[in-house]
Amino acid sequence: MATHVIEKSNWEDYLNRVSKTLSASLVEVEVAGLDIGDQIEAEWVILSGLSYDPKDDLVTVDLLSKDDQNVEHLVHTPTELVVDEEAAGLTSLVVSDSEAHRTILKLKKPLALPPPK
Numbered sequence: 001m002a003t004h005v006i007e008k009s010n011w012e013d014y015l016n017r018v019s020k021t022l023s024a025s026l027v028e029v030e031v032a033g034l035d036i037g038d039q040i041e042a043e044w045v046i047l048s049g050l051s052y053d054p055k056d057d058l059v060t061v062d063l064l065s066k067d068d069q070n071v072e073h074l075v076h077t078p079t080e081l082v083v084d085e086e087a088a089g090l091t092s093l094v095v096s097d098s099e100a101h102r103t104i105l106k107l108k109k110p111l112a113l114p115p116p117k
Contacts, residue, residue, distance in 0.1 A: 011052040026108035033101035
């Protein structure tokens, strides 16, 4: 497994590229921090999109809940994006924020990514 940090200047392009290849991948969303502990926010729901808005400095995780409701998980003032990729594709993403919280996205099956442009 290769873990690497994505430079902030590449977040928007990287997350847009990931979003194009989602095809109903299942994801678990966990938020962790010393002040809040570990909390599962969503358990094996459909990941329908990821995006970074540099103007608002915001990462958005779009989910489709088990009862077919659209849900957004927002990460305000993100500071770091770390990804784990295997030969088969993306297995997890970790977004850290300015409050020392980490949003951890674990994919049930690796997400194959197209090569960068």
